[in-house]
Amino acid sequence: MGNADHMNPPPPPAANAFNFDGGANHRVAIPPPQPFIKSLKNTLKETFFPDDPLRQFKNQPPRKKLALGLQYIFPILEWGPRYTLQFFKADLISGITIASLAIPQGISYARLANLPPILGLYSSFVPPLIYAVMGSSRDLAVGTVAVGSLLTASMLGNVVNALEEPTLYLHLAFTATLFAGLFEAALGIFRLGFIVDFLSHATIVGFMGGAATVVCLQQLKGILGLDHFTHATDVISVMRSVFTQTHKWRWESAVLGCVFLFYLLLSRFFSKKKPKLFWISAMAPLTSVILGSILVYLTHAEKHGVQVIGNLKKGINPPSIMHLNFDSRYLTTAIKTGIVTGIISLAEGIAVGRSFAMFKNYNIDGNKEMIAFGMMNIAGSCTSCYLTTGPFSRSAVNFNAGCKTAVSNIVMAIAVMITLLFLTPLFHYTPLVVLSSIIIAAMLGLIDYDAAIHLWHVDKFDFVVCMSAYIGVVFASIEVGLVLAIGLSVMRVLLFIARPRTVILGNIPDSKVYRNVDQYENAHNVEGILILEIDAPIYFANSSYLRERISRWIDDEEDRIRLSGETGLQYVILDMSAVGNIDTSGISMFDEVKKIVDRRGLKLALANPGAEVMKKLNKSKFLERIGQEWIFLTVGDAVGACNYMLHTCKSKLNSDEKYSNNV
Structure with a gap:
C-alpha cells in the first residue's frame, strides 16, 4: 500500500510545461461536441458503408450520376466499352x-x-x-x-x-x-x-x-x-x-x-x-462421361446392373x-x-x-x-x-x-x-x-x-x-x-470481448518505449509505478472483469515490491491506446477503479485515451473527478510526470527531515 505521505501528491506539471526530455507536454484534447443525429449518421455510415460507395457521385452532373449509377448496378457497363x-x-x-x-x-x-x-x-x-x-x-x-x-x-x-x-x-x-x-x-x-x-x-x-x-x-x-x-x-x-x-x-x-x-x-x-496442363484435369469429367457412355452403349452394361x-x-x-x-x-x-x-x-x-x-x-x-x-x-x-x-x-x-x-x-x-x-x-x-x-x-x-x-x-x-x-x-x-x-x-x-487481455508494460532500456514485460525480456518495471495496458474496448460485458483484474494486478505488484524491497507502489497508469470505445458500464468501472486506487493511497493516470473515450469521460464528468491533469498523451509522458512527482515528494521529505534534525 502506498505511504500516507503520498495520499495527496503534488499535481503534475502544468499543461503547457515542458517534458523532462525538453519537449512540450500537451494535454489530451477532448473532441468538439457533435449533434446526436450527425454522430449517429457517421456511425451508421462507418458500419454499413465503410467503402463509401457514393463518393464517386459527388460533384458530378446529373447525366454522369445516372451513368455511374447504372455502372454500379451493372458492372458490365463499366468494363464493356473497353472490351x-x-x-x-x-x-x-x-x-x-x-x-x-x-x-x-x-x-x-x-x-x-x-x-x-x-x-x-x-x-x-x-x-x-x-x-x-x-x-x-x-x-x-x-x-x-x-x-x-x-x-x-x-x-x-x-x-x-x-x-x-x-x-x-x-x-x-x-x-x-x-x-x-x-x-x-x-x-x-x-x-x-x-x-x-x-x-x-x-x-x-x-x-x-x-x-x-x-x-x-x-x-x-x-x-x-x-x-x-x-x-x-x-x-x-x-x-x-x-x-x-x-x-x-x-x-x-x-x-x-x-x-x-x-x-x-x-x-x-x-x-x-x-499447372500448364490444367486442361487435362478440366476436361477429365467430360471425357469420363463420353467414355462411360460409349462403353455402356457398346456393352449394354445397363442390362447388367450399371444404372x-x-x-x-x-x-x-x-x-x-x-x-x-x-x-x-x-x-x-x-x-x-x-x-x-x-x-x-x-x-x-x-x-x-x-x-x-x-x-x-x-x-x-x-x-x-x-x-x-x-x-x-x-x-x-x-x-x-x-x-x-x-x-x-x-x-x-x-x-x-x-x-x-x-x-x-x-x-x-x-x-x-x-x-x-x-x-x-x-x-x-x-x-x-x-x-x-x-x-x-x-x-x-x-x-x-x-x-x-x-x-x-x-x-x-x-x-x-x-x-x-x-x-x-x-x-x-x-x-x-x-x-x-x-x-x-x-x-x-x-470471450475476446468479455475477457480482454491486460498486461504489464515495462520500459525498454535507453528508450522511451514501453512494452509487455512478458514479451520483451529486457523490458523492466518502473520503480513505484504500475503500467497496465487494456487491449480492447470497454463494455458492460467486460467492465466487471477488468475492475477485478486491475485490482489483482495491483495486489500482485505490491506483493512483488514487498518481496523485492523496492520503493512502494505510488502510481497506476492505464494505457488506453487500444480502447476504441467505452459505454456507461465502463465509465462506472473507472469510477470504481479510482476508488480502489484512492483507498490504497495511490494515484490513477490514463494514457492516450481515444476521441470517443475522451468524449464520454468528459460528458460523464469523470475527467473532473480524476483531474484532467492526470490524462496524458503517451505512457512516456505519464511516467515522466509520475517520476517528477516522486522526486518532488522525496526532496520535500528530505528537506523536512533536515529541518527536524536542525531543530
Whole structure:
C-alpha cells in the first residue's frame, strides 16, 4: 500500500510545461461536441458503408450520376466499352473449358440434390448470364455446388421424400432457391455483408471438409449400384445402409467406378504437378462421361446392373414461376433451407472471388456480389434452376484457363444452351457411377487437411472450431455441424470481448518505449509505478472483469515490491491506446477503479485515451473527478510526470527531515 505521505501528491506539471526530455507536454484534447443525429449518421455510415460507395457521385452532373449509377448496378457497363478482341479470345477458351466441366458437374450435383439431372444444366445456363451482367469478379465461374446440393437434399428431405413426392420436392427446391436469392440480395442491398464474416476461416475449412466427406460417402450408392439408400447424411447411417445391403452390391458398377475415379485423380495429379496442363484435369469429367457412355452403349452394361441417366428433355429452361410453393405446411422449411443454403453459398462464392481477385490485384465489392448472387438465384428460381454460386473448382479452372472478364460465363452459358438444344440425347447412356466418381474426385479436393494442420500449429482454438464443424457434420448432420461451428466462433468473439487481455508494460532500456514485460525480456518495471495496458474496448460485458483484474494486478505488484524491497507502489497508469470505445458500464468501472486506487493511497493516470473515450469521460464528468491533469498523451509522458512527482515528494521529505534534525 502506498505511504500516507503520498495520499495527496503534488499535481503534475502544468499543461503547457515542458517534458523532462525538453519537449512540450500537451494535454489530451477532448473532441468538439457533435449533434446526436450527425454522430449517429457517421456511425451508421462507418458500419454499413465503410467503402463509401457514393463518393464517386459527388460533384458530378446529373447525366454522369445516372451513368455511374447504372455502372454500379451493372458492372458490365463499366468494363464493356473497353472490351477487346484479345480479351474475347481468352474468354472464349476459358468459357469452353469451364463448360466441359460444368456440364458433367451440373448433372452430378443435381442428382446429389435429389433433383432431375436436367436441372443441373438449366442452372448452368440462366444464372451465369445474370452474373456476367451484375457480378464484379472477373474470375468467378457460376454454377451449382456439391455442398449446396447436399444441404438442399438434407433439409428438404427431412420433410418431403423426393422419390415418393418428386413434384412437391421439385417445387420446394425452386421456392427455397427463391428465398435464398431474396436473402442474399437483401444482405447486399442493406449492406449487411458483415453477417457472413461470422463464418470464420476455421469454420469453413471444417464445414467444407465434413460436407465433402459426407458427399463422398453418399456416392457409395452410385459406386455400388444400390437402388435404395438412406436419406440421412451422418456417417453411421450411411455405413449402416451400405453394409446391410452387401447382397445387392454390383461388382460391375464398382469396378467401373473405381477405374474412372482413378482416371480423374490421376489427371488432377498431373495438372497439379504441371499447372500448364490444367486442361487435362478440366476436361477429365467430360471425357469420363463420353467414355462411360460409349462403353455402356457398346456393352449394354445397363442390362447388367450399371444404372444410366436415361432420357434428358431437350430445350432450354422452362418457366417455373408458377411452380413456386408457398403452402403454409412447407413454407417454414423452404425459408429455412433458403437462408442456410444462401449463407453457405455466399460464404463460398465471396471467398473464392476475393481469393482470385487478390492474385490479379483488383478488388471486388462484397455487397455487389451479394446482390448479383441474389438476383441470379431469384431469376433461377423462376426458370427451373436451383441454388447456384461460384464454386472453387470451376473458378480455379476459369482462372487457370486465362479468363479476362465475366464474358467467360456467357460463353459457358451458350455452350450449355447448345447442349440443351441439341446434345441432351447423347447423355442417355451416361452411367450414374461415372457421375458418382466425378463428385468424389471433386470433393476430395475440399478436404483440406493441410489447412487443418496449419490451424493446429498456429491457433489451437481455431483447430477446435474446425474439428467441431467437421465432426458435427460427419457424425450428426450438416445443420448441426454448421450451428456448432458458428456457435463456437461467436463464443470466441464474445470471450475476446468479455475477457480482454491486460498486461504489464515495462520500459525498454535507453528508450522511451514501453512494452509487455512478458514479451520483451529486457523490458523492466518502473520503480513505484504500475503500467497496465487494456487491449480492447470497454463494455458492460467486460467492465466487471477488468475492475477485478486491475485490482489483482495491483495486489500482485505490491506483493512483488514487498518481496523485492523496492520503493512502494505510488502510481497506476492505464494505457488506453487500444480502447476504441467505452459505454456507461465502463465509465462506472473507472469510477470504481479510482476508488480502489484512492483507498490504497495511490494515484490513477490514463494514457492516450481515444476521441470517443475522451468524449464520454468528459460528458460523464469523470475527467473532473480524476483531474484532467492526470490524462496524458503517451505512457512516456505519464511516467515522466509520475517520476517528477516522486522526486518532488522525496526532496520535500528530505528537506523536512533536515529541518527536524536542525531543530
